[in-house]
Amino acid sequence: MCQAITVEYERARGLRPVGGGRDGLFAAGASRTVAVPLERLYEAFMGADLRERWLPGAALRERTAQPGCTARFDWEDGATRVIVGFTAKGEAKSEVAIGHERVPDAAAAEKLKAYWRERLTALKELLEGSG
Numbered sequence: 001m002c003q004a005i006t007v008e009y010e011r012a013r014g015l016r017p018v019g020g021g022r023d024g025l026f027a028a029g030a031s032r033t034v035a036v037p038l039e040r041l042y043e044a045f046m047g048a049d050l051r052e053r054w055l056p057g058a059a060l061r062e063r064t065a066q067p068g069c070t071a072r073f074d075w076e077d078g079a080t081r082v083i084v085g086f087t088a089k090g091e092a093k094s095e096v097a098i099g100h101e102r103v104p105d106a107a108a109a110e111k112l113k114a115y116w117r118e119r120l121t122a123l124k125e126l127l128e129g130s131g
Contacts, residue, residue: 025104026103026105026108027109028099028103028109028111028112028116029097029099029100030097030116030117030120031095032095032096032121033093033095034096035093035127036094036127037088038094040127041127042071045071046062046065053126054122055119055122058075058076059077060073069085070083070084070086071083075100079104080102081100082098082099082100082101083098083100084097084098096120100116
């Protein structure tokens with residue numbers, strides 16, 4: 001409750017834009033459930049060859065990773081970050097959630113949200129189609 005009041009106060013005084021953080025930066029996110037084991041979904045992010053098939057031309061530089069759990073990347077020039085979380089939903093189903101952080105403005109955040117939704121759909125089609 002206290003955090004919500006603080007956010008409302010900061011927005012009312014122009015200290016925090018709607019959808020933005022205290023630092024003035026924005027975030028975009030997307031998630032998808034895929035009918036593959038967690039290890040296969042994780043490999044789709046960590047394996048450069050497989051990643052290129054559903055995320056062509058994207059420059060991701062790994063920062064840290066906990067196998068089967070999370071991965072953090074610098075995106076493109078390193079100005080923004082991509083945080084990926086993985087959750088098993090059974091033996092042959094798993095979920096991926098992406099948070100793209102440190103985005104400079106709301107318009108860029110909306111574009112990235114649409115981009116990640118599209119790319120995760122491509123990932124799902126690739127992994128479920130290839131068995």
